[in-house]
Amino acid sequence: MSATTGDTAGVLAANRRGIIAMSAGMSVFIVNDMLIKIAGETMPASQVIGIRGIMASILIGMVLLASTPARELRWLGEPSVLGRCVLDIVGTFTYIWALFALPIATATAINMSTPIFITVMAVLWLRESVGWRRWSAVAAGFLGVLLIVRPSPEGLNWWALLAFGATGLHAFRDIYTRRISGDVPSIVITFANALSVGLFGCAMAAIDDWRPMGWREWGLLGGASLFLAIGYHLVVMAMRAGEASVIGAFRYSGLVWAVIIGWAVWGHIPDALTWAGMVLLVGAGLYIVHRERLRAREAAAAR
Numbered sequence: 001m002s003a004t005t006g007d008t009a010g011v012l013a014a015n016r017r018g019i020i021a022m023s024a025g026m027s028v029f030i031v032n033d034m035l036i037k038i039a040g041e042t043m044p045a046s047q048v049i050g051i052r053g054i055m056a057s058i059l060i061g062m063v064l065l066a067s068t069p070a071r072e073l074r075w076l077g078e079p080s081v082l083g084r085c086v087l088d089i090v091g092t093f094t095y096i097w098a099l100f101a102l103p104i105a106t107a108t109a110i111n112m113s114t115p116i117f118i119t120v121m122a123v124l125w126l127r128e129s130v131g132w133r134r135w136s137a138v139a140a141g142f143l144g145v146l147l148i149v150r151p152s153p154e155g156l157n158w159w160a161l162l163a164f165g166a167t168g169l170h171a172f173r174d175i176y177t178r179r180i181s182g183d184v185p186s187i188v189i190t191f192a193n194a195l196s197v198g199l200f201g202c203a204m205a206a207i208d209d210w211r212p213m214g215w216r217e218w219g220l221l222g223g224a225s226l227f228l229a230i231g232y233h234l235v236v237m238a239m240r241a242g243e244a245s246v247i248g249a250f251r252y253s254g255l256v257w258a259v260i261i262g263w264a265v266w267g268h269i270p271d272a273l274t275w276a277g278m279v280l281l282v283g284a285g286l287y288i289v290h291r292e293r294l295r296a297r298e299a300a301a302a303r
Contacts, residue, residue, distance in 0.1 A: 015242035019250050025234030026254030028227040033104060034261050035224035040100045043211055046204035048221065049096055051213070053198020055225030056232070060191045068185055075184045076192050084176055084189065085196035091169035092197050098163035105268060108258035109148040110163040111251070112281065116142050117171030118248030125175060128243055133291055137284040141252050144280030147273050148255070174248065177239045186240060190233045249288050252281040 039048050064073075075081060099107045119138050122128040149160070180189060213221075238247050255278060262268040270278070 011242060015246050018238040018241035018247035021234045021238035021241070022247050022250040023253045025231045025238060026251055027257050028234070029231040030104075030108065030254050030257040030261060032224045032227040032231060033099060033108070033258075034265060035220050035227070036096065037099055037104055038265075039217055039220040039224070040096075043213070043217060044205060044209050045093070045096050045100055046201050046208050047210060048201075049092060050198055050201025050203070050205045052221045052225045052228060053194055053196075053201050055198075055222055056229040057191065057195040057198050059226060059229045060187065060194050060232070064187050064191050068187055072185050072188055075188045078180070078184060080176075080180045081184060081189055081192050082196075084173060084180065085192050087169060087173040087176060088193045089197050089200050091166050091173055093201075094162055094169065095166035098159045098166060101159040102163065103262065103268065104266070105255075105258045105262040105270070105274075106149060106160070107163050108255055109145050109277070110160060111167050111170070112145050112255050113142055113164070114167050114171045114174075114248060114251045117168050118175060118244055121171060121175045122244040122248070126178060126244060134246070134249075134288060137287045137291075138249055140287075141249065141281050141284035144252075144277035144284070147277030147280065150273065171248070174235065174239045175244055177236060178244065182240070186233060186236045189236050190229070193232055194229060246288060250285055252285050255281055 036048050036052060095107070095111065098110075102110075116138060119130060119135070123130055177189070238250075241247065259268075259270055259274070259278065263270075
């Protein structure tokens with residue numbers, strides 16, 4: 001259950017849990033992106049998304065049945081849960097299409113602008129109070145994104161714009177999670193999202209261009225589904241804890257993993273401006289942690 005704004009110590013503890021969950025979720029999502037990008041070299045996007053989603057649903061469903069009373073399955077038809085599924089379907093498809101056409105580090109860097117969307121939505125919709133220091137840290141992180149992407153009239157193509165659109169949808173999905181009742185188990189939300197995306201993807205692939213799959217493709221998508229299932233649940237847990245504007249900033253940590261994987265798998269070595277952007281991104285996250293520690297000390301001293 002999320003801590004109330006009146007309980008400062010509870011909010012700080014919830015923020016720490018959310019930060020850890022979000023950082024871990026970003027690392028596994030990047031591995032998932034790597035696997036499906038490789039699979040997408042020989043398969044259409046709809047089939048990749050569909051098969052991966054169904055596999056992830058099976059994994060999550062096994063955990064759901066083993067850990068959750070059967071009566072909790074009634075929440076699968078909850079309108080707010082279904083609304084989140086729709087947002088996830090649209091956001092997933094738009095991002096995967098962009099990922100197939102862009103370098104993984106570029107697509108990830110664009111996706112790292114999510115905290116900007118989340119902070120604005122948290123202020124306008126959740127009525128969270130965000131001070132100038134936190135705004136400055138998020139802005140510095142976004143400047144880091146710009147150093148990495150380096151948009152220009154020639155370089156910012158339609159695929160990059162599609163990635164930005166997907167980023168906004170994912171941010172709205174994460175904020176929308178707050179509308180779901182705290183009585184709904186996180187694992188139920190995770191299962192609903194994975195299943196809805198998988199079924200929609202398979203339906204699209206059946207209409208589009210279904211291709212035969214070998215052991216390599218099954219292995220890639222099986223691994224991707226495992227990381228996707230873990231990432232889904234970690235992000236749901238993160239966005240149901242603490243302050244969305246604080247926790248959302250730690251999506252930046254995924255960029256570090258994207259650069260490492262881009263170098264290890266495709267041999268892409270970041271240039272000086274890319275490294276400068278990474279320093280700004282990581283520095284912004286560390287500064288937010290520093291501010292949280294100061295708030296914790298102030299709360300303890302006031303007791």
